[in-house]
Amino acid sequence: MLPFSRVAIIGLGLIGSSIARAVRQHMPTVHLTAHDADPAVRARVIELGIVDDVADTPGAAVVDADLVMLCVPVGAIGSAAEAIAADLPADAIVSDVGGAKLSVSEAMRKALPNAVIVPGHPVAGTEHSGPDAGFATLFHGRWCILTPEEGTSEAAVERVKAFWEKLGSHVEIMTARHHDLVLAVTSHVPHLIAYSIVGTASDLEDVTQGEVIKYSAGGFRDFTRIAASDPTMWRDVFLNNREAVLEILQRLTEDVTALQRAIRWGDGDTLFNLFTRTRAIRRSIIEQGQDDARPDFGRTHE
Amino acid sequence: MLPFSRVAIIGLGLIGSSIARAVRQHMPTVHLTAHDADPAVRARVIELGIVDDVADTPGAAVVDADLVMLCVPVGAIGSAAEAIAADLPADAIVSDVGGAKLSVSEAMRKALPNAVIVPGHPVAGTEHSGPDAGFATLFHGRWCILTPEEGTSEAAVERVKAFWEKLGSHVEIMTARHHDLVLAVTSHVPHLIAYSIVGTASDLEDVTQGEVIKYSAGGFRDFTRIAASDPTMWRDVFLNNREAVLEILQRLTEDVTALQRAIRWGDGDTLFNLFTRTRAIRRSIIEQGQDDARPDFGRTHE
Numbered sequence: 001m002l003p004f005s006r007v008a009i010i011g012l013g014l015i016g017s018s019i020a021r022a023v024r025q026h027m028p029t030v031h032l033t034a035h036d037a038d039p040a041v042r043a044r045v046i047e048l049g050i051v052d053d054v055a056d057t058p059g060a061a062v063v064d065a066d067l068v069m070l071c072v073p074v075g076a077i078g079s080a081a082e083a084i085a086a087d088l089p090a091d092a093i094v095s096d097v098g099g100a101k102l103s104v105s106e107a108m109r110k111a112l113p114n115a116v117i118v119p120g121h122p123v124a125g126t127e128h129s130g131p132d133a134g135f136a137t138l139f140h141g142r143w144c145i146l147t148p149e150e151g152t153s154e155a156a157v158e159r160v161k162a163f164w165e166k167l168g169s170h171v172e173i174m175t176a177r178h179h180d181l182v183l184a185v186t187s188h189v190p191h192l193i194a195y196s197i198v199g200t201a202s203d204l205e206d207v208t209q210g211e212v213i214k215y216s217a218g219g220f221r222d223f224t225r226i227a228a229s230d231p232t233m234w235r236d237v238f239l240n241n242r243e244a245v246l247e248i249l250q251r252l253t254e255d256v257t258a259l260q261r262a263i264r265w266g267d268g269d270t271l272f273n274l275f276t277r278t279r280a281i282r283r284s285i286i287e288q289g290q291d292d293a294r295p296d297f298g299r300t301h302e
Numbered sequence: 303m304l305p306f307s308r309v310a311i312i313g314l315g316l317i318g319s320s321i322a323r324a325v326r327q328h329m330p331t332v333h334l335t336a337h338d339a340d341p342a343v344r345a346r347v348i349e350l351g352i353v354d355d356v357a358d359t360p361g362a363a364v365v366d367a368d369l370v371m372l373c374v375p376v377g378a379i380g381s382a383a384e385a386i387a388a389d390l391p392a393d394a395i396v397s398d399v400g401g402a403k404l405s406v407s408e409a410m411r412k413a414l415p416n417a418v419i420v421p422g423h424p425v426a427g428t429e430h431s432g433p434d435a436g437f438a439t440l441f442h443g444r445w446c447i448l449t450p451e452e453g454t455s456e457a458a459v460e461r462v463k464a465f466w467e468k469l470g471s472h473v474e475i476m477t478a479r480h481h482d483l484v485l486a487v488t489s490h491v492p493h494l495i496a497y498s499i500v501g502t503a504s505d506l507e508d509v510t511q512g513e514v515i516k517y518s519a520g521g522f523r524d525f526t527r528i529a530a531s532d533p534t535m536w537r538d539v540f541l542n543n544r545e546a547v548l549e550i551l552q553r554l555t556e557d558v559t560a561l562q563r564a565i566r567w568g569d570g571d572t573l574f575n576l577f578t579r580t581r582a583i584r585r586s587i588i589e590q591g592q593d594d595a596r597p598d599f600g601r602t603h604e
Contacts, residue, residue, distance in 0.1 A: 099520075123516075123517045123519050123520045124519055125519075125520075126598045127584070127597060127598070128597045133597065135603070137603040137604050138603060140603060141604065142519050143516050143517055143519070145517070168604075172516070181508055181509060182509050182513050182514075182517055183517065183520060185506060185509050185514060185522070186503070186514055186517040186518055186520045186521065186522040187517070187520025188521075190499060190520075190521040190522050190524065190525055192558070192561060193495055193499060193558065194521070194524075194580075195561075195576055195577055195580050196554065196558045196561055196576075197491065197492060197554055198580040198583055198584075199557055199576050199579065199580060200487075200550070200553050200554045200557045201487050201488070201583075202579070202580075202583055203553075204487060204550075204553070206480075206483055207483060207484050209583070209586075211484050211488070212484075212487060212488055212583070213583065213586045213587050213590055213592060214445050214474070214590070214592070215425045215445055215447070215484055215485065215488040216488055216587050216592050217425050217426055217427075217444050217445070217592055217593075218401075218425045218427075218485060218488045218490075219489045219490075219492040219493050219496070219528045220487070220488040220489065220492050221587050221592060221593045222492070222496075222524055222525070222527060223524070224580070224583055224584040224593070225524060225598075226521045226524055227577075227581075227583075228580065228581045228584035228585075229577075231573075231574050231577035231578045231581070234573070234577050235570045235573040235577060236570075238565050238573055239565070239568055239570055239573075242565055242566065242568075245565060246562060246565060246566060248502070248506075249562055251502050251506070252498065252499055253555070253558070255498050255501055255502045255505075256495065256551070256555070259498055260548060260551055263494075263540050263544055263547060263548060264548060266541055266544075268537050268538075268541055271533075271536070271537040271541075272533050272534070272537045274497055274501050275529075275533035275536050275537060276533045277501065277504070278496075278497050278500040278501060278504075278529040278530065279529075279530045279533070281500055281503075281504055281514070281515065281526055282429070282500075282526040282529065282530035283530075284511075285515050285518050285523055285526055288515055288516070290516070290518050290519055290523060291518065291526070291527075291601070292599075292601045292602060295430045295435065296429070296527070296599075297594075297598075297599035297601055298599065298600055298601060298602065299593070299594045299600060300594060300600065301437065301440060301442060302439050302442045302443065302470075
């Protein structure tokens with residue numbers, strides 16, 4: 001039994017196009033319709049042949065769907081929900097993939113006051129964007145978090161859960177508020193710091209950009225990967241998870257200040273103790289299959 | 303013509319053991335002697351068979367050498383230099399691989415006032431440590447920086463340069479002071495921030511360590527790689543490059559504060575502009591062969 005038989009995807013970037021490919025691979029009988037606001041993306045998706053129908057309007061894409069996945073940047077989810085409101089079948093379930101959940105859930109609820117909504121967030125991605133960047137195995141072994149409002153039908157949540165499990169994900173259910181705090185730690189603040197450190201490095205007077213690039217194998221290059229992620233998507237995430245991001249950033253600033261002080265006063269023990277503790281976390285991440293065990297992420301060394 | 307015929311390696315961790323393997327591969331006629339302060343490492347290196355002779359003392363390792371490579375943590379380089387002083391041949395060149403150069407050069411000069419010293423730093427590594435972690439291609443396509451004091455014989459510098467080029471590296475020459483500033487940006491501060499963010503994440507009350515691990519694919523896991531690097535090595539680097547690290551950290555803090563303010567006031571343009579700029583740096587790093595072009599560093603997706 002498949003959880004859904006007619007899936008509509010609104011937005012065909014990295015995530016939307018990966019969902020399309022993954023549905024094709026894992027649930028080949030599902031009928032897939034899609035819409036993207038960008039005509040060039042729509043044309044490309046037709047060429048790629050990863051969905052059955054590419055519609056010219058959001059409404060035409062969802063009119064027969066039993067699951068609608070909104071895969072647009074967080075700041076555009078409210079207007080995407082408004083754009084499907086008139087054509088959405090009464091029994092369809094609406095979900096999304098936004099990286100911030102509290103503000104997005106409110107925006108969807110406001111646009112679709114009577115719809116069955118199960119907000120979701122697959123914690124997966126790469127630094128590449130657009131319909132060509134997607135691939136069917138992106139969600140394999142990754143976690144997808146669902147944040148249904150209180151009172152949402154359990155059957156609806158179960159169907160969305162089953163959908164993600166078919167795509168190879170593990171599924172966890174939590175409140176939108178907790179999601180936003182957890183992701184501030186594991187995703188949003190790391191991205192902000194990565195963007196920031198790459199910016200700082202390229203603005204120095206005494207060290208040229210050429211030097212930063214040449215010697216990036218000393219550690220800097222690890223930060224540049226997530227600092228190459230989609231700018232629109234990430235601007236929207238920060239503006240829509242303001243409170244949690246600022247809270248975690250404040251904590252981090254305090255901890256960096258303590259290390260700064262340890263360096264200034266030559267307190268090697270404080271440094272050594274932290275550096276030992278952080279090794280254990282890496283080990284757990286690898287044990288739980290959330291990263292590559294090979295040194296250097298398995299980068300090639302000729 | 304080989305630049306050296308008898309190389310002694312003091313310290314057989316990731317870097318020292320990689321040099322041994324790389325010399326074996328690229329200059330198989332070179333005679334390799336080695337010493338490590340840890341008897342267990344010495345025994346393991348004998349088993350691995352990556353050098354010709356493992357000596358029980360630093361002095362015995364260097365007595366016939368024409369190049370001595372000190373591959374111990376930065377904080378131990380001074381005492382390693384003292385330990386070879388009595389047995390060092392007058393025409394041998396002494397070099398090292400320390401990640402901070404100003405303090406290390408001074409320590410070597412103090413211990414070996416009359417020796418020919420060409421301090422060096424191969425900008426290469428992985429998060430793994432010890433003699434089993436090394437491999438022959440670690441330096442391929444990576445940069446090695448030499449920081450000779452003023453007045454050092456050009457011939458000596460050329461020979462050390464030729465040695466690293468034989469191992470597959472590009473070589474750059476600069477002052478120790480400039481090296482320390484460049485590496486603070488491209489290596490030391492990124493490591494400090496990575497260690498710090500992993501520490502912050504594991505200390506929160508409202509987000510469990512289990513959650514941090516589960517959802518680490520959102521970006522956090524990228525930081526855990528360099529935060530799993532050798533604690534002793536990194537403690538020593540920070541204590542020995544204090545000034546430059548604190549200066550760059552101060553810059554970064556200002557830039558993070560500006561982003562924090564942009565998020566608080568909903569200034570999306572500031573965020574978007576930075577996030578667009580940082581993409582270009584990633585592109586240059588890949589174009590110049592300093593990172594893997596495959597998405598996600600080429601991590602496997604089943």
